[in-house]
Amino acid sequence: LRDAYHDDLNALTESMVEMTRLVSSAVARATTALLDADLELAEKVISSDAAVDAQYRNAEELAFDLLARQAPVAGDLRRIVASLRMVSDLERGGDLAVHIAEVARRRYPSSAVPPALRSTMLEMGQIGERIMTKAGSIIATSDLLLAEQIEQDDDVVDRLHRQLFHVLLEDDWDGSVEAAVDITLCSRFYERLADHAVSVARRVVYLVTGAYAAESVLSQ
Amino acid sequence: LRDAYHDDLNALTESMVEMTRLVSSAVARATTALLDADLELAEKVISSDAAVDAQYRNAEELAFDLLARQAPVAGDLRRIVASLRMVSDLERGGDLAVHIAEVARRRYPSSAVPPALRSTMLEMGQIGERIMTKAGSIIATSDLLLAEQIEQDDDVVDRLHRQLFHVLLEDDWDGSVEAAVDITLCSRFYERLADHAVSVARRVVYLVTGAYAAESVLSQ
Numbered sequence: 001l002r003d004a005y006h007d008d009l010n011a012l013t014e015s016m017v018e019m020t021r022l023v024s025s026a027v028a029r030a031t032t033a034l035l036d037a038d039l040e041l042a043e044k045v046i047s048s049d050a051a052v053d054a055q056y057r058n059a060e061e062l063a064f065d066l067l068a069r070q071a072p073v074a075g076d077l078r079r080i081v082a083s084l085r086m087v088s089d090l091e092r093g094g095d096l097a098v099h100i101a102e103v104a105r106r107r108y109p110s111s112a113v114p115p116a117l118r119s120t121m122l123e124m125g126q127i128g129e130r131i132m133t134k135a136g137s138i139i140a141t142s143d144l145l146l147a148e149q150i151e152q153d154d155d156v157v158d159r160l161h162r163q164l165f166h167v168l169l170e171d172d173w174d175g176s177v178e179a180a181v182d183i184t185l186c187s188r189f190y191e192r193l194a195d196h197a198v199s200v201a202r203r204v205v206y207l208v209t210g211a212y213a214a215e216s217v218l219s220q
Numbered sequence: 221l222r223d224a225y226h227d228d229l230n231a232l233t234e235s236m237v238e239m240t241r242l243v244s245s246a247v248a249r250a251t252t253a254l255l256d257a258d259l260e261l262a263e264k265v266i267s268s269d270a271a272v273d274a275q276y277r278n279a280e281e282l283a284f285d286l287l288a289r290q291a292p293v294a295g296d297l298r299r300i301v302a303s304l305r306m307v308s309d310l311e312r313g314g315d316l317a318v319h320i321a322e323v324a325r326r327r328y329p330s331s332a333v334p335p336a337l338r339s340t341m342l343e344m345g346q347i348g349e350r351i352m353t354k355a356g357s358i359i360a361t362s363d364l365l366l367a368e369q370i371e372q373d374d375d376v377v378d379r380l381h382r383q384l385f386h387v388l389l390e391d392d393w394d395g396s397v398e399a400a401v402d403i404t405l406c407s408r409f410y411e412r413l414a415d416h417a418v419s420v421a422r423r424v425v426y427l428v429t430g431a432y433a434a435e436s437v438l439s440q
């Protein structure tokens with residue numbers, strides 16, 4: 001019995017890691033679709049979200065079965081409840097990648113990102129891809145150094161997010177309102193994506209150390 | 221023992237209802253702060269979110285204790301796990317009210333909403349207030365008619381959200397880029413708020429009927 005139990009716990013972990021892999025890839029492709037005005041790639045990101053959702057349901061089911069059949073105590077209970085939270089964060093990350101792809105699709109055949117903002121948006125996309133991969137690594141390894149990196153990556157995303165607003169609101173911004181709307185939305189999507197990775201990381205930190213950065217999670 | 225158990229389940233429900241009350245009130249006040257450029261009110265919304273967060277932690281603790289000490293089965297387990305999800309939705313609703321208030325604060329002493337868009341934004345705010353109150357009622361009563369109403373309210377918010385974009389992107393929009401950015405953000409915040417109310421309602425529907433609108437929840 002205990003072996004099947006630990007197999008299920010491991011399967012839950014693997015399912016979450018797989019979700020981070022799918023979301024990370026979706027973010028990378030959504031960013032490329034956005035910058036290159038690649039309609040086909042955008043469509044692919046949108047349709048691929050079904051795989052994230054399927055994995056989400058799989059993980060939920062595993063967690064629920066563990067709770068129902070094993071009545072886990074203390075540490076394991078905490079871990080399973082945390083997993084339920086983490087899979088929500090990851091599922092939402094997939095949605096945000098889809099939202100970015102939808103902006104790309106809406107503006108096709110134009111690119112939603114004016115040349116002056118391409119490098120900033122690219123950096124947000126790259127960090128988004130990386131931060132989700134790191135979320136997967138921290139789930140798999142509980143390596144707390146990764147949590148620090150994720151916090152730092154998130155700080156950079158927040159800074160880029162503010163920078164983009166700054167550019168949009170400067171007097172010499174000569175782009176269209178349409179571009180401003182798209183940039184505002186996409187920047188917000190990347191910023192939220194990073195928040196979800198941070199939320200995952202903090203839950204792992206809590207499981208390992210028992211110290212919960214509740215204030216900072218809640219003030220996101 | 222069973223009585224204490226049901227007291228705890230009821231306390232969890234009450235805690236969630238109290239969260240909806242706090243969030244509904246925060247949305248109403250954030251909307252007023254936004255439309256009237258009322259800095260004091262905006263600050264109050266921002267500082268009052270601590271009460272939502274405290275209630276969130278209280279509800280989480282109740283749910284976790286119920287899982288840990290009672291090893292609930294079947295229906296109760298499902299209910300407690302759903303509660304963990306719902307309190308996340310409600311806590312996030314509080315954050316979104318804060319984000320609206322922050323836009324009001326950032327633009328003070330100007331109003332972030334140009335006259336042409338005031339009525340649309342007001343309607344989004346009113347539905348936001350109402351939909352959170354309905355979320356509270358459905359948690360308290362499991363009245364499935366409310367779930368239908370919440371879905372309908374959400375449809376209206378989605379329509380208003382699209383309408384606002386439409387206005388912003390029309391050729392005769394003569395507002396500033398700054399206003400376009402603020403409207404984009406606030407409209408998105410209201411739209412997400414309604415999504416969280418829908419998510420709460422669907423979880424209650426699932427608990428009552430066993431039929432889970434998984435696709436629709438996930439595709440939000």
